[in-house]
Amino acid sequence: MKKLNPAKPSGTHKTRLPELEDEVVVKFLKILENIRSEEMSCEEMYSHLDEFVEREVRLHDASKVMPLIREHLDLCPECCDEYDALLNVLEKASN
Ligand SMILES: [Zn+2]
Numbered sequence: 001m002k003k004l005n006p007a008k009p010s011g012t013h014k015t016r017l018p019e020l021e022d023e024v025v026v027k028f029l030k031i032l033e034n035i036r037s038e039e040m041s042c043e044e045m046y047s048h049l050d051e052f053v054e055r056e057v058r059l060h061d062a063s064k065v066m067p068l069i070r071e072h073l074d075l076c077p078e079c080c081d082e083y084d085a086l087l088n089v090l091e092k093a094s095n
Pocket residue numbers: 041042045072076078079
């Protein structure tokens with residue numbers, strides 16, 4: 001039962017929108033989330049890549065600890081190549 005039309009303005013200020021508020025907050029949080037992940041630049045990624053790969057090799061929880069890096073790697077093939085290369089080097093070094 002969605003009410004698409006908010007209450008008609010009855011000549012006063014819109015002070016009663018209790019149902020809408022939660023929705024707005026959730027949308028706002030989602031927008032923030034998107035901005036955050038899109039804002040990670042390749043440069044920024046590189047500055048954490050060593051750490052990320054090292055953690056992945058040693059503890060296998062890098063994706064959990066640094067989800068934004070993981071996300072960027074999924075979205076950016078160039079960084080993903082870089083990650084693979086570094087991962088190879090570290091894995092060989094740790095054997
Ligand atoms: Zn990138």
